[in-house]
Amino acid sequence: xxxxxxxxWSNFSYGxxxxxxxxxxxxxxxxxxxxxxxxxxxxINNIKVxxxxxxxxxxxxxxxxxxxRLLNLECAYETWDxxxxxxxTQISYNFG
Numbered sequence: 001x002x003x004x005x006x007x008x009w010s011n012f013s014y015g016x017x018x019x020x021x022x023x024x025x026x027x028x029x030x031x032x033x034x035x036x037x038x039x040x041x042x043x044i045n046n047i048k049v050x051x052x053x054x055x056x057x058x059x060x061x062x063x064x065x066x067x068x069r070l071l072n073l074e075c076a077y078e079t080w081d082x083x084x085x086x087x088x089t090q091i092s093y094n095f096g
Contacts, residue, residue, distance in 0.1 A: 020049050020073055021080040028087040030060050035093075036076060049076035062093075 020038040027033070035052040042048040051069045054062035071079065084090075 020047055021076050022049075024091050024093045025080070025083050025088040026056075026060065026091045027083075028089075031056055032066070033060070033062055033091070033093070034083065034088075036080060039070065047073040049073060051076070051079065 021036045022038060023036055025034050025036075033054050033056050035050075035054075037050045037052065039048040039050055049071050051071060053066040053068075055064040055066055057063040
């Protein structure tokens, strides 16, 4: 490694996403809602995202927990994009 030379390298990652999908999606039938919540204990270089899937009542509010999953950042983005492409819509709801 030579300072100021062409052979200088670093461990920095350029263009990485440190934000995560967050919010709430409602399925087209209005029967399920999923919350995306960044795991606050995950390190910046290995971000994890919780997804909490709930059944909804007749008001469209969470009524019963179906499952909770812990996903890496890439899987969380893939899940979000897949749900939106299948007709899930983002709604505003404060979780927890």
